[in-house]
Amino acid sequence: MSKDDSDKSPARRTLRLAGSGAEKKPAPRQTGALAVRKKTGAGQTRTDRASADIFQQPRNVWRGETQPAASVKRQDRPAPASLSAPVDGIRLNKRMADLGLCSRREADDWIERGWVRVNGQLAVMGLKVGPQDQVTVDRRADAAQAQRVTILLHKPVGYVSGQAEDGHQPAVTLIQARSHWTGDASRTRFAPAQLKGLAPAGRLDIDSTGLLVLTQDGRVARQLIGEHSDVDKEYLVRVSYGALAENVQAAFPAAQLARLRHGLALDGQPLRPALVDWQNPEQLRFVLREGKKRQIRRMCELVGLTVTGLKRVRIGRVRLGQLPAGQWRYLGEHEAF
Numbered sequence: 001m002s003k004d005d006s007d008k009s010p011a012r013r014t015l016r017l018a019g020s021g022a023e024k025k026p027a028p029r030q031t032g033a034l035a036v037r038k039k040t041g042a043g044q045t046r047t048d049r050a051s052a053d054i055f056q057q058p059r060n061v062w063r064g065e066t067q068p069a070a071s072v073k074r075q076d077r078p079a080p081a082s083l084s085a086p087v088d089g090i091r092l093n094k095r096m097a098d099l100g101l102c103s104r105r106e107a108d109d110w111i112e113r114g115w116v117r118v119n120g121q122l123a124v125m126g127l128k129v130g131p132q133d134q135v136t137v138d139r140r141a142d143a144a145q146a147q148r149v150t151i152l153l154h155k156p157v158g159y160v161s162g163q164a165e166d167g168h169q170p171a172v173t174l175i176q177a178r179s180h181w182t183g184d185a186s187r188t189r190f191a192p193a194q195l196k197g198l199a200p201a202g203r204l205d206i207d208s209t210g211l212l213v214l215t216q217d218g219r220v221a222r223q224l225i226g227e228h229s230d231v232d233k234e235y236l237v238r239v240s241y242g243a244l245a246e247n248v249q250a251a252f253p254a255a256q257l258a259r260l261r262h263g264l265a266l267d268g269q270p271l272r273p274a275l276v277d278w279q280n281p282e283q284l285r286f287v288l289r290e291g292k293k294r295q296i297r298r299m300c301e302l303v304g305l306t307v308t309g310l311k312r313v314r315i316g317r318v319r320l321g322q323l324p325a326g327q328w329r330y331l332g333e334h335e336a337f
Helices: 003-007 092-098 104-113 137-146 218-225 253-259 295-302
Strands: 012-016 116-118 134-138 149-157 208-213 235-241 275-282 283-288 304-315 328-329
Touching: 012 295, 092 134, 104 116, 104 137, 134 137, 137 149, 137 218, 208 218, 235 295, 253 275, 253 295, 295 304, 295 328
Parallel strands: 208 304
Antiparallel strands: 012 134, 116 134, 149 208, 149 328, 235 283, 235 304, 275 283
16 A cells, blocks of 8 residues: 555444345454554474473474464455344444454443444444444554554463462563563564553463463453363373373373363363373373363373473464573564464
């Protein structure tokens, strides 16, 4: 787009909520007008290579590059037919979140700022909309959203994911200029304002280490921990079996390994199927699509295993890579979960 063209772009963007004749587009991650424009962190997606790490991975598994998010043009986007509202309507903030525009909290903020109109009228909190309504979002919302950051932290043992508890510091205290990984290819500069509203999108136990996502972007949080999230997470888990701490694989019954994959229940609810396999005689690899509290440790206890070390190495298509413990980097512009 030329400078002249950009100067003539409309100040607002209209989203027609009617589903008729609408082209269906996936909602999760946007890279257009409402995208978070963070500088890229290319080259930060390969697996750990530290030979001394007890969680070192085999060379023939988990290798892959992050893939660029699908491009979305800056244009009116009709709601997919599957999101059509009932006759009596749904709350505006929920509709905006369902469309992947923002989180409900962000939608409420935009409404309060006067950045959202319905059928040409300023929206109010609690307003309900139907499939026939037109929602217009002011371009200033784009600028506000573009400044939000998502940070990838290699959380060490001893830090809690959320609020401080039992004298242990929250992981967000590690987000400082001095702990920003020098290997981060992003050109984004750290600023204290990036800490405002920065929250973990998921948990990692105090005695676990690995990849933890902290974000200001409600869309990212919704994608990772929302009710319908289907993003998988990969863990390397060191275990013992009774008094046996070496060559556990040889002694552990195959039937119990099958139960780890499918057949266990926690909190009175059956667990979803998981990928579980041996990486070496003392280490298992878990790939889960759900995240109950201390899930892997509790699963192992149910089959007689004791977890002696746990490290998360991947969330969706984003890998921990060579990011050192206690350091962090920005999610790259072309990275997507």
